[in-house]
Amino acid sequence: MPSDKSIKPIKIQKQIPSSERTLCEATAQMLDKARRDGVSLALDRGTEMKPCPIGVESACCKHCYMGPCRLNPRDPYKKVGVCGATIDTIQARNFARNVATGTASHSDHGMHILKLFKDIIDGHVKDFTIKDTIKLERVAKSVGIDVEGKEVYAVAKELYVELEKTFSNVEGEMPFTRRAPKATLEQWRKGGIVPRGAMREVMELMSRTHIGCDQDYKNLTKQISRTALADGWGGSMVATELSDIMFGTPSPTAADVNMGVLKEDHVNIIVHGHEPAMFEGILAAVSDPFYIEEAKTKGAAGINLVGMCCSGAEMMSRHGIPHAGNFSSTEAVIVTGAVDAMVVDIQCIKQGLASVAKCYDTHLITTNPRCHIEGATHIEFEERDPKTCTDQILTKAITRFGSRSMPVEIPKQIQKGVHGFSHEYIEYMLGGTFRGSYSPLNENIINGRIRGVAGVVGCTNPKVKQDSFHVALVRELIRNDVLVLQTGCSQIALAKAGFLTPEAAVLAGPGLAEVCETVGMPPVLGLGSCVDNTRILIAASAMVEAGGLGKSIADLPVAGCAPEWMSEKALAIGQYFVSSGVYTVFGIGFPSIKGTKFHDLLFNGLEEQGYGKWGTAADPIELARMMIAHIDKKRKELGIDKTRERTLFDMSNRREIA
Ligand code: XCC
Numbered sequence: 211m212p213s214d215k216s217i218k219p220i221k222i223q224k225q226i227p228s229s230e231r232t233l234c235e236a237t238a239q240m241l242d243k244a245r246r247d248g249v250s251l252a253l254d255r256g257t258e259m260k261p262c263p264i265g266v267e268s269a270c271c272k273h274c275y276m277g278p279c280r281l282n283p284r285d286p287y288k289k290v291g292v293c294g295a296t297i298d299t300i301q302a303r304n305f306a307r308n309v310a311t312g313t314a315s316h317s318d319h320g321m322h323i324l325k326l327f328k329d330i331i332d333g334h335v336k337d338f339t340i341k342d343t344i345k346l347e348r349v350a351k352s353v354g355i356d357v358e359g360k361e362v363y364a365v366a367k368e369l370y371v372e373l374e375k376t377f378s379n380v381e382g383e384m385p386f387t388r389r390a391p392k393a394t395l396e397q398w399r400k401g402g403i404v405p406r407g408a409m410r411e412v413m414e415l416m417s418r419t420h421i422g423c424d425q426d427y428k429n430l431t432k433q434i435s436r437t438a439l440a441d442g443w444g445g446s447m448v449a450t451e452l453s454d455i456m457f458g459t460p461s462p463t464a465a466d467v468n469m470g471v472l473k474e475d476h477v478n479i480i481v482h483g484h485e486p487a488m489f490e491g492i493l494a495a496v497s498d499p500f501y502i503e504e505a506k507t508k509g510a511a512g513i514n515l516v517g518m519c520c521s522g523a524e525m526m527s528r529h530g531i532p533h534a535g536n537f538s539s540t541e542a543v544i545v546t547g548a549v550d551a552m553v554v555d556i557q558c559i560k561q562g563l564a565s566v567a568k569c570y571d572t573h574l575i576t577t578n579p580r581c582h583i584e585g586a587t588h589i590e591f592e593e594r595d596p597k598t599c600t601d602q603i604l605t606k607a608i609t610r611f612g613s614r615s616m617p618v619e620i621p622k623q624i625q626k627g628v629h630g631f632s633h634e635y636i637e638y639m640l641g642g643t644f645r646g647s648y649s650p651l652n653e654n655i656i657n658g659r660i661r662g663v664a665g666v667v668g669c670t671n672p673k674v675k676q677d678s679f680h681v682a683l684v685r686e687l688i689r690n691d692v693l694v695l696q697t698g699c700s701q702i703a704l705a706k707a708g709f710l711t712p713e714a715a716v717l718a719g720p721g722l723a724e725v726c727e728t729v730g731m732p733p734v735l736g737l738g739s740c741v742d743n744t745r746i747l748i749a750a751s752a753m754v755e756a757g758g759l760g761k762s763i764a765d766l767p768v769a770g771c772a773p774e775w776m777s778e779k780a781l782a783i784g785q786y787f788v789s790s791g792v793y794t795v796f797g798i799g800f801p802s803i804k805g806t807k808f809h810d811l812l813f814n815g816l817e818e819q820g821y822g823k824w825g826t827a828a829d830p831i832e833l834a835r836m837m838i839a840h841i842d843k844k845r846k847e848l849g850i851d852k853t854r855e856r857t858l859f860d861m862s863n864r865r866e867i868a
């Protein structure tokens with residue numbers, strides 16, 4: 211029973227069976243336990259909360275205090291706001307603020323990583339270093355730095371100066387935009403949307419959404435795209451590339467996923483968030499013989515470090531650290547009673563964790579100055595002195611193990627998979643050491659073995675059964691010979707379902723299966739965290755460069771999807787994919803009203819202008835069908851449709867898969 215008497219047992223009008231709330235059996239088991247214990251989880255709150263019917267379609271505005279103004283989504287042009295704002299202005303401004311926030315989150319993260327890089331170069335940080343000098347050179351060359359005969363730190367310094375512009379540029383083009391295919395960059399130039407500096411783009415977008423400013427949805431959408439590109443080809447890409455340089459570029463690693471990675475006889479520490487530095491700091495600390503001994507004196511067999519959400523996905527890719535689950539499982543894992551400390555940093559840290567942690571006597575520890583949570587213990591992590599923070603965390607976790615008062619119930623589910631497919635590794639895997647290239651991938655697309663490539667990414671959302679959309683969608687894509695690249699919480703959903711193993715090739719269509727078997731790769735490649743979606747941008751650019759599939763990213767037979775999205779970061783990611791030329795479909799719903807001019811611009815008009823476009827559907831199989839239809843359309847435009855005789859499997863001949 212919960213130790214906190216102030217927490218009342220939850221009353222749910224109609225208790226939906228846990229197996230209908232999540233596909234993940236471990237999470238379902240913990241949801242049942244939480245209900246028995248009278249503890250409320252987001253998975254239940256998600257069914258109790260009835261979203262505002264006006265807000266869900268983005269038909270309200272609270273950008274000034276003459277409002278909030280509410281329009282009717284069923285009759286959107288009937289009314290305007292007090293200031294006269296039309297439904298198109300209102301939707302565009304709301305979407306703009308979503309994208310600005312998502313871009314700000316990724317860019318703030320990227321800027322933090324850049325600062326750490328500088329501190330290493332300047333010698334202020336001693337606990338981290340430049341690990342991957344080959345990648346350092348590659349990235350430096352990609353932004354035009356001459357590396358010949360230069361010392362590692364000299365190159366790093368020049369790279370720092372160049373990448374700082376990603377954030378601070380007032381004028382000029384963001385450095386990494388030159389990694390995009392020429393035709394894609396030209397398209398951005400023509401449209402006037404090449405991002406300058408992320409701070410400038412986010413500031414300008416916010417300013418333009420103030421009352422009485424930009425009131426032409428088309429003009430606003432241009433700045434929305436420019437800002438989103440500042441995320442994908444800026445903040446996020448800096449985060450991925452510099453993290454690889456400092457902590458190592460991932461290559462395939464076997465890792466265990468799901469709650470069975472917790473160990474009853476160990477001190478269990480979960481790290482959940484987005485910043486790799488704090489996680490790396492704890493990783494170093496848990497192997498300290500002093501703490502291992504301390505844990506043993508309290509009767510523990512050792513210390514078990516486990517990740518969740520995106521930093522978990524990142525650490526799994528780099529070091530094979532086990533992963534306990536995605537966004538919708540972060541509260542549920544605490545219900546095991548086995549978590550001695552959950553250490554969090556920024557983004558997607560539900561405030562609900564604080565009360566769940568209190569119920570199970572788990573230490574919830576915030577570590578980042580930008581994310582405190584009422585009721586949690588704050589121990590600030592400083593890269594210049596990681597030990598001061600990590601020592602306290604370990605002491606607290608070990609002490610809690612020694613005095614565990616809660617019954618422990620750990621679900622058995624555990625699934626092995628292969629993770630860590632960086633774009634560099636994909637190149638090497640396909641082409642070999644001496645002729646590493648994307649040409650073999652292109653050849654297999656051209657000859658029709660692989661129909662196309664899909665990025666399936668993003669969150670889980672308690673509006674739908676956890677993981678179910680991700681799994682149904684990916685299953686449908688691979689059986690239709692579409693190679694799937696994954697990141698974030700989506701990757702974890704598929705890993706739990708066993709798709710990230712070479713053996714999963716049996717679930718793929720005959721062409722994709724043949725390629726997987728030849729190369730020895732899974733049909734679903736895990737690339738890491740959400741910021742690592744930029745690996746997909748680089749892979750797409752490399753595909754264009756390898757030749758035979760058109761001139762720009764918009765020409766490629768590729769599509770993207772976030773079937774269970776929930777965060778503003780997901781919208782920013784979606785918009786940067788669309789602006790980069792990718793057809794991007796979202797499940798669950800989309801914050802715009804069908805039939806309005808703004809909706810039509812996002813879902814059709816942008817493609818007519820030469821970009822990608824948005825799509826949405828409530829059913830995962832329908833989402834897959836839309837993506838495959840787009841891939842086939844692109845194949846036709848490229849003139850490679852004839853090489854593929856296999857037709858799309860329809861619902862009736864779908865192979866039954868365990
Ligand atoms: Fe958050 Fe990154 Fe979404 Fe997961 S996928 S719920 S954004 S943790 Ni990034």
Ligand code: SF4
Nearest residue numbers: 271274277279291293
């Ligand atoms: Fe209403 Fe216009 Fe103010 Fe928005 S900006 S709340 S539409 S008056």
